Amino acid sequence: MNAIQKTKNAANAFAKNWANFVIKYKWPVLLLTILLALGLGSQGKMEFDGDYHVFFSESNPELEAFDALQEKYTKDDNIIVVLAPKNGDVFTRKNLTAIEELTAEAWNTPYSSRVDAVTNFQHTSAQGDDLYVDDLSYDSANKTDDEIKEIREKALKEPLLVHRIINTEGSVTAINITVRLPGENSAAEIPEVTIATREMIAKFQEKHPEFDVYTTGLVPLNTAFFESSQKDLMLTMAMLLIVLIVTLVLTRNFFATLATLVVVIFSIISAVGFVGLNGIKLTPPSAVFPTMILTLAVADSIHILITYLQKVRKDGLDKKAALVESMRLNFMPVFITSLTTVIGFLTLNYGDVPPFWDLGNIVAFGMSMAFLFSTTTLPALMAIFPIWKSKKAQKESAPKPGMYTKLGEFVIRQPVKLTVISLAIIGMLTYLASKNVFNDEFVEYFDTTVQFRQDSDFINENLTGFYNVEFSIGSGESGGINNPEYLQKLNAFEDWLEEQPEVVHVNAFSEVARRVNRSMHGDDQSFYKVPQNREEAAQYLLLYELSLPFGLDLNNQINVDKSESRVTVTLKNNSSAEMIAFSERSEQWLKDNAPASMHSLGVSPTLMFSKLGFRQAESMFKGNIIALILISLVLMIALRNVKLGFLSIIPNVTPVLVGFGLWFLLKGTINTGMVIVFGMTLGIIVDDTVHFMSKFLRARRELGYDAKDAIIYAFETVGKALVTTTAVLLAGFIVLSTSSFALNSYMARITVIIILAALIIDFILLPSLLILVSKKEEETVNAPEMQMQLDK
The missing domain is CATH 1.20.1640.10 (Multidrug efflux transporter AcrB transmembrane domain)
Structure with a gap:
């Protein structure tokens, strides 16, 4: 006491x-x-x-897996510029010409390493025994009406384009700019890319007011994080004034x-x-x-x-x-x-x-x-x-x-x-x-007043999903991606993915193999399947790669020694639990239906x-x-x-x-x-x-x-x-x-x-x-x- x-x-x-x-x-x-x-x-x-990346600790296993995938292939920091012509038709002479111009200008984006658009899509065709690879639409200003109609038909039948670069109606298209940021100073690099992109879009819209333009991608996402930080810091001034008023009134x-x-x-x-x-x-x-x-x-x-x-x-x-x-x-x-x-x-x-x-x-x-x-x-x-x-x-x-x-x-x-x-x-x-449900859709980290959110919502509704899951599918040996057994399993995985209700688009090497195989057989549709012979598959791949222009190679899809290939699955905007469930379901399919070398974990920023x-x-x-x-x-x-x-x-x-x-x-x-x-x-x-x-x-x-x-x-x-x-x-x-x-x-x-x-x-x-x-x-x-x- x-x-x-x-x-x-x-x-x-x-x-x-x-x-x-x-x-x-x-x-x-x-x-x-x-x-x-x-x-x-x-x-x-x-x-x-x-x-x-700042949202993830260095020991985060999902980040480690994603970084490992990016080391095997090209990094995919990107800006997706989506063009919606007001006449509702991408495939007009004037619109294709404008898209060509913007695609060419996009190569000037700081740190850009690749630009994908409907006009520079590498379309394959057969000319006798030769494989012919060229831009789907070039010199569009001088195309005839019949040629433009043919371009439209090819584009809307191309699995690698539809729901990725162009929508099914042909009314909205995208230009995907891949940038390889040095990573030395993201606080300077990201704004540099953002400023250049915004200036490029502003000039394009001034010259071509017939287009509505939307942007999304990982670089705009980073920019939205950056700008949100600065805006929230400014809330301090408003708060200071309110606190002073409240304190004065109450005391x-x-x-x-x-x-x-x-x-x-x-x-x-x-x-x-x-x-x-x-x-x-x-x-x-x-x-x-x-x-x-x-x-x-x-x-x-x-x-x-x-x-x-x-x-x-x-x-x-x-x-x-x-x-x-x-x-x-x-x-x-x-x-x-x-x-x-x-x-x-x-x-x-x-x-x-x-x-x-x-x-x-x-x-x-x-x-x-x-x-x-x-x-x-x-x-x-x-x-x-x-x-x-x-x-x-x-x-x-x-x-x-x-x-x-x-x-x-x-x-x-x-x-x-x-x-x-x-x-x-x-x-x-x-x-x-x-009874609360956990949901962490990072597009919804931003409310609808943020331009990034508005643009991403439009793109999700009119072109493609913003969420994705990626798999690096191994073959177990150097050059193994040309193995017919590997290609068949990869093809089966691709088919299974496309059947899933949440999937919008699948980008897999098996589609490239099918397309090249068809072209090497006189564009005969019956050969639209993966090659049955390993030597043949290797020759076709080599011939195809040699035909691709600089910057549009397959480095983003296959690794250096051709032992693994990348499968990118684009999804509808799903809840966190649904994203995780899809990834686990896909991983389980590989375990149940493919050899151990092909087993893979789903990774991506959205999944992280x-x-x-x-x-x-x-x-x-x-x-x-x-x-x-x-x-x-x-x-x-x-x-x-x-x-x-x-x-x-x-x-x-x-x-x-x-x-x-x-x-x-x-x-x-x-x-x-x-x-x-x-x-x-x-x-x-x-x-x-x-x-x-x-x-x-x-x-x-x-x-x-x-x-x-x-x-x-x-x-x-x-x-x-x-x-x-x-x-x-x-x-x-x-x-x-x-x-x-x-x-x-x-x-x-x-x-x-x-x-x-x-x-x-x-x-x-x-x-x-x-x-x-x-x-x-x-x-x-x-x-x-x-x-x-x-x-x-």
Whole structure:
């Protein structure tokens, strides 16, 4: 008992001495904190990385498999330029000429290694015993009507073109530009390609307004990531304005608002320095760190300021006494809430998505600095600023406690009834939370206001799918792709793939072998099958390759020693689970129907993103458990009671369950960004619990109130602060929810629901539980045994 009392007294003495020190040396403290913030900020360097590879850790098995495939063949970073002539017919003399022009210009794209279009498609035909390979349409301006009609017929019968380069109606066509990025500086290379492509398209549309132009592909995807990062960073300015307005309205004090502004700016500047010192490149998930720090840092300041203003306005204390008392009451609760928030964000490192590691580390550092500035810069500024004590302010503040008193009286009248109803609602929503379906379609990472999303949706609906799965099918020997048995199995795999309902197009070497075999037999359709003789197949392939122009060879389809070939399957936009199921089904077909050398894993960026969320969920589970354990231990130590420590888990965990339950009713699907919500919000919502329980226990242990009176005391002293901090948090995450990047906007939207649920639970369920628990304890436990370290 004495040890607990001494610890409590020591904590309070430290807080008072700290406050007195800061107030006494307010100018030196202010100067030192300014120098600290500016010193850290001077090291700041914000660079953006839009490469989709940043979403995958180096040990990610899907990334390793995809990189291995790209090493065997040419890399397929690409820009797909889709042309939709307004007359609805690609095959007119004027339109084909325009497509030829743009195809030729596309070769000038930085780092371009290949350009595929309907006009330069390498069409094979027989001339006697010779194989003739040439562009499907060249010198289109001088073609006759009959020749253009023949070009149309050939194109719309060509399996390698339909649903890939041209649609079945011949009304939309694509030019696929393959680029081989050096990979030395994606932050410079991707914008370089993007700028050149946009300039090329702008010139084309100026010259040919009869075309609508759309772009998609991996380079535009990277660009969309890059531009989303920059746009989300700009949300900070909007958030800053909103926070200032909300803080001013709720505190009704200009100097308190100004001091809060200084604290959040110093916290953000320090975080920017952390980014620069650690060489972190910002991505869409991590670029929102200023908004998060701004929002969370305000919560620290609000509790100190609200108590300070109450002591001045209601209790009539002078400025210094009010500041010291506010610091005494709030130092440890603010420290505990800052600590739990830091723990929550640091657990993001357990995930499998590096940008979220960066977000967690940056925000954790920013919150550590926010605590420092809230307990130094803030009281120093308030000690310097004048305090206005007006009768008007006192009159205005009078109704506020009445509202919270009435809420407290409502709860203490029916704690059992409120507990039963609350737990029933939470139970129902927890059940609904389990019904959410995981879906991570990366095209839908962007909302419909983003040009990349609009263009990709048009292309998916009118030409081809954007999602694909690739297989590298081995033969087991050098030159083995010419083995008739290999070709037959490959052909069978191609046929099976085309029968699958989600498949839009299949690009396999077996189609090339069939086409060349037919041409080498006088274009006889009966020979449209893979060669039956290995030597014949090898000769045909060699002859075909020698006939191909530079840049349009088969390096993107067969490896150097001709032991493996690449199968690319284009799919409709499917959910993550459907993508994974298709890949596994295809892999199983190879295991069941082909020799071991032909067994292959499906890989592609789309498949990687589909699996990413599931991997993130699995890896974050451990982090969430650790966060829950650590935060619960912190609260047990702070409360000096295991039972209350366990009790605090209920209001800290249930808001997340309620949030996902309500999300099921609103949306029903979750993405990678939402997987981090448990660990992230756990630290945030502890704020309400800690401050409410600290005031409840102060009334019980120091003032000698019974449980019901202690509840009313807690509502009166901390109710306004909790509402104020919740309002600021809601404002911040509502601003973030307007992000065009779904990983951020969805995460922000469900966080808004969780934060609101946390306030309601802490105002209804928590006090009800405290009353019920206290009734049992009052019979057996003496009050001092429940002493708390947070405050007196």
